[in-house]
Amino acid sequence: MVKKVPVKCKDGYLAVPLGKHSKEKLNCLYRYFNTFNIGMKNSWTNRIYIDLLSGPGKCIIDGKEIDGSPLIAFKCKVPFTQYFFNDIQPEFINSLKGRLDNDSRVTFLNMDCNKAVDKIVKQLPKFFLGFCFIDPFNCEIEFSSIERLTTGKKIDLIITFHLGNMRRSVIADKLKGFFPPETDLDTLRQEAITGWGINGNRIMSAYTKGLTRIGYKYTEVSAGIRNTTGVVLYHLIFASKNELGKKFFQISTQKSASGQLKFAWQEHERN
Numbered sequence: 001m002v003k004k005v006p007v008k009c010k011d012g013y014l015a016v017p018l019g020k021h022s023k024e025k026l027n028c029l030y031r032y033f034n035t036f037n038i039g040m041k042n043s044w045t046n047r048i049y050i051d052l053l054s055g056p057g058k059c060i061i062d063g064k065e066i067d068g069s070p071l072i073a074f075k076c077k078v079p080f081t082q083y084f085f086n087d088i089q090p091e092f093i094n095s096l097k098g099r100l101d102n103d104s105r106v107t108f109l110n111m112d113c114n115k116a117v118d119k120i121v122k123q124l125p126k127f128f129l130g131f132c133f134i135d136p137f138n139c140e141i142e143f144s145s146i147e148r149l150t151t152g153k154k155i156d157l158i159i160t161f162h163l164g165n166m167r168r169s170v171i172a173d174k175l176k177g178f179f180p181p182e183t184d185l186d187t188l189r190q191e192a193i194t195g196w197g198i199n200g201n202r203i204m205s206a207y208t209k210g211l212t213r214i215g216y217k218y219t220e221v222s223a224g225i226r227n228t229t230g231v232v233l234y235h236l237i238f239a240s241k242n243e244l245g246k247k248f249f250q251i252s253t254q255k256s257a258s259g260q261l262k263f264a265w266q267e268h269e270r271n
Contacts, residue, residue: 006056006091009065013095015058016068021225021233022061028236029133029158030072031252036131036156037078039248046128049073049080050120050155052113053135054087056095069133070096074106080131081105084123086116114145121149130155138165139178147214156249157216157239161207163200163224163232180210204235211239218246222253 006014037047057070067075070085086109087093093110100106107123109116113136124130132155134141139162149155166175179185183206208219216239224232238249 007060009058009060011099013058013098014056014091015060015065016055017060019227019233020061021227022059023066024225025160025236026059026066026069026072028253029069032158032249033073033076033080033131034078035248035252036245037076037080039244040129041078044129046082046125047080048082048084048124048128048130048155050084050130050132050149051135052086052116052132052141053137054085054092054096055135056087056092057099058095069135071099073133074100074103082128083107084109084116084120086111086113086120088112113140114142117145117149124153128154132157134159136160136162138162139175142177143180143210144177146211150216151214154241156241156245157211157237159237159239160234161204161221161237162234163203164234166200166203179206180213182213183207183210204237208237208239211237215241217241218243220246220249 006016009015033049040047051070051073054070055068057068059066059068070083073080074083083103083106085093085096085106087096088111090110093108097108102108107120109119111119113134130153132149134146134157141159146157150157175185188203188206204221208221211219218238218240220238222236222238225234225236226232238246240246240249
């Protein structure tokens with residue numbers, strides 16, 4: 001996947017150009033963040049948002065400036081009470097800092113997402129309900145980092161899963177850290193080489209099984225999000241340790257931005 005060259009917005013800070021398909025992902029996040037906070041505000045005083053690959057906070061879609069995941073989370077009707085934003089590119093974090101005016105509720109980090117996890121864990125309170133969005137360009141996040149971040153904690157996840165890139169990376173042997181350590185990568189590699197499984201269920205199942213092992217009872221994988229020519233670019237993987245989180249996510253993904261049904265979710269619930 002080729003990273004897009006950032007451009008300047010009207011406010012003087014950077015934005016990342018994205019395709020039309022990104023609207024569905026961003027609208028899904030908007031609905032989930034608001035459902036999550038409205039539903040849990042009376043049960044949890046501390047509700048924490050973590051964005052491990054935040055970008056600059058704005059994107060350009062169809063020539064229009066649109067809020068990215070950090071600003072969507074920050075502008076919730078009922079806001080999170082604490083935020084952690086990380087990006088390895090300093091110019092992105094500087095843009096995000098400028099947009100949020102160094103708000104005291106926010107911790108900004110500028111490092112590899114796997115190293116950022118260890119910094120964040122040390123700053124988390126004892127009791128909180130969390131949500132983490134992981135939106136890599138490909139396979140930057142290591143599975144062990146997700147495990148370190150979430151073990152013993154109530155943190156829901158949404159992970160952008162670039163299936164097409166995963167197939168290519170499996171063949172090139174680049175996914176050793178990305179997948180759970182128990183994954184049989186040799187078998188996945190042979191299946192990818194021989195063209196097995198056009199929809200990639202086996203590859204995604206290997207990942208969600210790892211999430212189950214580290215405590216996520218409820219996982220769901222979206223239908224493929226496609227570009228304008230119909231090619232599947234990625235799926236969204238949701239994971240929660242609580243059935244209520246699953247219900248919130250199902251509510252949030254019932255309709256697209258146009259109001260039409262969009263996602264056909266394949267649920268993986270394991271006891």
